[in-house]
Amino acid sequence: MGRALMQTTLFGLLLTLVTSLPNKDDWDIYSFHINSTVTSRYATTVITSRMANRMNESKEVEFQVRIPKNAFISKFRMFMDGQVYDGVVKTKEQAQQQYTAAVSRGQSAGLVSSVGRTLEEFKTSVTVAAHQKVTFELTYEELLKRRHGKYELQIHARPMQPVSDFKVDVYIDEKAGISFLEVKGGLSTKALANAITKTLTDKQAWVYFYPTESQQKTCDSCGEQGMNGDLVIVYDVKRDISVGDIKASGGYFVHHFAPSSLPRIPKNVVFVIDQSGSMSGRKIQQTRTALIHILNDLNEDDFFGLITFDGDIFHWKRELVQATKTNVNSAKTFAQNIPASGSTDINAAVLEGARILKAHPREGSAWILILLTDGDPTSGVTNLKKIQSNVRKAVAGKFPLYCLGFGFRVNFEFLEKMSLQNNGVARRIYEDSDADLQLKGFYEEVATPLLTNVTMMYTGGTNLTQTHFTQYYNGSEIVVAGQITDNDIETFTPEVIAISGTGSVRFSDTNPTVESTDTVSDRRLQRVWAYLSVKQLLDKALQLSGPEKDRMREEALKLSLKYSFVTSLTSMVVTKPEGDNSDVLHKPKEGQMQPNPGSSARYSSAGRSRGVGYSHVPTRKEIHGFPVHFGRAGAHAHLLHIEEEASLLIRPQYKMGPDLRTRLSTVVTSADLLVADPVVHRFLIKTENQSLPLCFNVPGDTRLKLLHHPSEELSVFGHLDSIKDRGFKIIGIHLKNGQFVEITTVGISVRQSSGDMRSFERNLVSPDITVTGRDKEFDVAVGDTRMVVLIHEVDGNKFLWPVLRQKPSDNNIDGILVLKPAVYEELQQSPSTKLKIRDQEIGVTRSSAVDYSISAAPTLDCWFMSAESALQRRLDDFTVAKF
Ligand SMILES: *[C@@H]1O[C@H](CO)[C@@H](O)[C@H](O)[C@H]1NC(C)=O
Ligand SMILES: *[C@@H]1O[C@H](CO)[C@@H](O)[C@H](O)[C@H]1NC(C)=O
Ligand SMILES: *[C@@H]1O[C@H](CO)[C@@H](O)[C@H](O)[C@H]1NC(C)=O
Ligand SMILES: *[C@@H]1O[C@H](CO)[C@@H](O)[C@H](O)[C@H]1NC(C)=O
Ligand SMILES: *[C@@H]1O[C@H](CO)[C@@H](O)[C@H](O)[C@H]1NC(C)=O
């Protein structure tokens, strides 16, 4: 009876899910923005998606994005009908009630699920009235982890449709200085590569990704449904050898410690490799390959051991031996022939590994034990608790134990707990063609110990995150955050004590440079502290049991609620407009929701029923005919403002061509004008590396040729104001078919070849051009070109500054906006500096310029010279008498 009832309920549930699933054809994503700000390695990313129901009846629209696993969601908002709906972070129990209620009504819940190696998926939906719009805004935060000497900010772009107004803006601010910056990932290749622009100064970097709608279908993993891939911003910061990089603000501090110019410490390392039956086939082959690489990389002063195990233990050697050529070769032969059969006795194997390490106590070396396994213990001691306690006793805090879990059949939580209990970490190795590289990559992270027994001390600091670290490896980083007692920077003194390859070391600065931005409103460092504290408390809770565990969990919960982090202890309840049910968002556990279901049913997740429903979703039909316009002023835009000059515009009489220069030669040389006319505008030519940009002046009231793109029949001009420092007052764009578009700070006007003239306040969509107006910029897309016209405001006066966000692929393009980065050699320092550009020596003076190509308008140092020297062409080449 009970059984029959349950089945009916279940069936009913599935049916509801299938029928109520949103249909992706029903809505239009007209805008999708990702904005990531990284300050001191702490990244806050906001994804904003604006959608419209294109149907003439109410429809459910869905917001679905992927975020890094390491991140905590901290905010979610929905804007609809002039209302704001905020997600609220609650305890699991409180949320559970809403969750249960939702499920009993046949609603989906548990909407964050894990996908792939590094991402998890956030999903929610809401019912939107006919032709109405909704805006989703999701914020997540993460502390970037330094690995292999770099930080990686992963941004996954998958808007689910090609989106005309799509952009990614990344801003990095590192007071310590940025040593390099690269953009990688699947989206940085092929047609999309030129949609990326980056600007790097000493301490700041800006990366923009502005692909056009058609490009969004042409990347490696893109299709009719638009982009689906990663943009990975890779960078590192500069550092000195002293105590490191310390920032303080609002009573909190964050200390980044990553010295690199230390000698390496020889290591004693033992590899314990699972060779049970389940490893057979590709897994054991990849393990052999990785091991051989790793053995090759050992230094001659390292000592190592290698054992394999199934139900028994197999020694290559019974003791630790030096990594001499002969020994390494012998071990490689052993590794090459590791078989795969039998059961799994993890207990005996790890204990034996620990014995080998401890039997060879070498002064001044770093000890490491690495376990690789792909399954649960099946012979010998199989009680997990018993194994953990045995291992703990054997390791006795003397060295870290790293556990690598190969594939999804391992009990990862067991490995994680065992690692954490022994000062190590666990890592999952994904069963894939690159598993050997994952293994090797992990080993490289711990291959070069630089310090052991690292203790971080803070006089005048309190509520500190973890301060003791067994080992510090080259390429990694130690981060400690805490509060400054009474916010007294004067008495706050950091100090680091550790053992290096040459003995005991102490890092301290009698006068440490504690960067202090003392604005209470700046809560970022506090959030870094909270983020680290929560992560570490959760890790500790995992290792402990009983009341200790409860205490850690309680503290983690308190912080998660206070800082509104969605962690494993909290959930976010998304309240929706009346009539819709709330969603409850949980953070998935590692290992839940596998990328490849079917290979194991053990780690099924709460999102499964949803998954079943999804297989019934019809594939999206292509219904793009002409662009649909949902802008603010919209199709009902009225004539708002036309400048006098604009109304006088006539269709251009000339066609751009080689004879243009002679016909339109105008202004005298800039040098002459400098004297005659004090109204000048300063321009920058940046370099590709971090050397100083060049700068030069252009007289006011000049019309500049910004971009000429012959194959698209596109020409862009800009008219500089006749008042100093006011930038451009008009940007004029000539399109094919004789159309002319003019942008001013107040709006857009279009003149057709027929002479018809229309104006728009913010947005313009036509087959040839899309202009999207925002608060402080117009985003212009023409063919394969995307340009942003920034609106700056200085002393209450607004002006324009155009920036190319996407260089056309054509080589024939020309104009001020497509100047090649400056390359020069600095010749002499004093009394006067000379730069060598091409073969010419040019006297320069050090000056500064405001970089209006970035909306924050930072002031940059630059080498000032004449326009001709900077451009390596006459300025006349870039000026016209009229548009
Ligand atoms: C991105 O976020 C930062 C920080 O919240 C904000 O200052 C900036 O204006 C945003 N940029 C854009 C383009 O929205
Ligand atoms: C919606 O549009 C369809 C045709 O596109 C029409 O048959 C239907 O009556 C419309 N419904 C409403 C509520 O206007
Ligand atoms: C540590 O890494 C840096 C580069 O990241 C390198 O220059 C240095 O030589 C490395 N140190 C050792 C001991 O390998
Ligand atoms: C590590 O450092 C702590 C405190 O600095 C000290 O008490 C301990 O003996 C050291 N351990 C080793 C193995 O040197
Ligand atoms: C910080 O530490 C003080 C005691 O040193 C304690 O009273 C306070 O609650 C702590 N603050 C937090 C946020 O844990």
Ligand SMILES: *[C@@H]1O[C@H](CO)[C@@H](O)[C@H](O)[C@H]1NC(C)=O
């Ligand atoms: C930048 O590149 C130029 C030319 O390749 C070189 O002379 C200069 O030293 C470089 N500057 C920096 C800061 O790397």
